[in-house]
Amino acid sequence: MGNLKFNIFLALVFLMSYASFSQTKEQLEAQRKKYRNEITRYNKLLFKEIGKKENALQDLKDINQKIQVRNKLIKTIQLEAKLLSKGIKTNERKIENLKKNLEALKTDYASMIYKSYKSKSQQSRMMFLLSSQNFYQAYKRLEYMKQYASFRKKQGEEILVQANFISKLNDSLRYQKSVKDTLIFVEKNQKDAIISDKKQQESLITTIKKKEGKYKREIKKNVREEKIVAERIDKIVREAIAKANKKVANKPKNSKKNEFILSPEAKALAAKFELNKGKLPWPVQEGIVVRKFGKQSHPLYPGIEINGTGLHIVTSQGSDAEAIFNGEVLNILVGSGGTKNVMIRHGNYITSYNHLENAYVKKGDKITTGQKIGRIFTDKVSGKTTLIFVLLKNTYKLNPASWMLKR
Incomplete structure (x- = not known):
């Protein structure tokens, strides 16, 4: 009975640790x-036109970003493989302990069967009962034989439970090892891809570097133009x-x-907008953020600040764009290149x-969530389709x- 309690405890410990591990x-x-x-x-949206000299600066920034993501993926794979290795070692120790316990059970059970057989060869169960000095002793002997038979049955069942449990642990162990092997293979592929990206x-x-002055001038020009657009929006x-x-x-x-100054209806709309913070949909079905919000150094030329x-x-x-x-459409602005905002x-x-090629709406139109409001412009030189999405509360950006929802 002590062994059975130990086995139940061991099984509970295993299940609890496996749940945490999972x-x-x-x-x-x-x-x-x-x-x-x-x-x-990244491969689908950013690298269609790679190789053109005019795109070198943007392509370098994009490749740098992709390398960063690959490194994050490799780190995650390594953590996952480490966790699996820990789980595999834990399983191996548990299997070893269970096997020792099972051997002890089998030895104990074999000894009991042998003693039972030996007892039967010396005298039959009936003779054992008939040799009783009185009825009470015969009753006690009968109860003893019942209990002994029940105990033998329980030990047999316990051995079966132990064997099944070891079998399941072995299956789990084999699966974990195959997953770890797959992760190691994926990690190697990603490392090879990084070598290619770095080349x-x-x-x-x-x-x-051959045209560094030209690129710096272009960046500064773009920064000035973006500042003008921001001031115009303000x-x-x-x-x-x-x-x-x-x-x-x-x-x-x-x-x-x-x-x-908000009317009751506008106040209610603003309140609903605020309640959806962190849950608002993206303005595009599929996309990658290539520039974040706020003041930041240029990724290639730290001396140039971008807002x-x-x-x-x-x-x-x-x-x-959706x-x-x-x-309600407040206004539609037209940029210097003919793009719309x-x-x-x-x-x-x-x-x-x-950065819209055209607009499907006009000033004063009532708009609903998810409504398509314009086709996003695709740059003919870079081949990239970029939406610039800005959010303000009154004049505060x-x-x-x-x-928006996390992606």
Whole structure:
């Protein structure tokens, strides 16, 4: 009976440790899948036109990003393999302990069977009972024989349970070893891919160094142009606020100059927008963020500072921008290259969808979540289709990544 209790305890310990192991393993598997999908998107969306001299600077930035993701994937694979190795060693120790316990059970059971057989050869069960001095002794002997038979049966069942449990542990062990072998193979492939990416990286660096002055001038020019666009958006928003607030008859005493005075309907819409923080859909069906929000050094020239007013999202050619929430088209701006910027108001929140080839909506249109608002422009030189997505609360710029669903 002591052995049975020990076995039950051992099984519970195994199941509890396996549940904890599985939970961590599942998290790493999800992370590994995420990075692999990200690499697939990088190859699909960022490297169609690689090799053109005009794209060298952008291609280098993209390859650097892809190498970073590959390194994250390799690190995740290594953690997963380490976790599996730990699980395999734990299983091997448990199997060894269970085998020793099973051998002890079998020895004990064999001894009991032998004694039982020997007892039967000396005298039959009936003679054992008939030789009793009185009825009470005969009754006790009968009960003893029943208990002995029951104990033998339980020991036989316990041996079967132990054997089945060892078999299941062995199956789990074989599966874990095969998964680990697969992970090692994937890790090797990723390391080989990084070697290939780095060769391409070195080639691009050589190309860029030959025309470094030209590239720096282009970057500074783009920074200036983006600043002009940002200032234009700010001006449009301030004018829209002033115009909307001018129509309000009874202005609240605590109203501020560059903030919308909200009607009850606009206030309710803004409240719903805020409640959906972290759950809002992306403005594209598929995409990669190639530039984040906020002030940052240029990835290749740290001396040049970029002010990311929103997210730069690369998507597939022919993609449409989609509204992330219900609202009304506040304005449609036209850029110097003819690209359009659709601005949608959601109470005192504004979303800006810039770098559109054309717009499907017009100023004043009511918009619903997920509605297609324009075709995103594809650059003929780089071959990339990039949406510049900006989020504001009144005139204050927010990080859109904090408001949208995690991908």
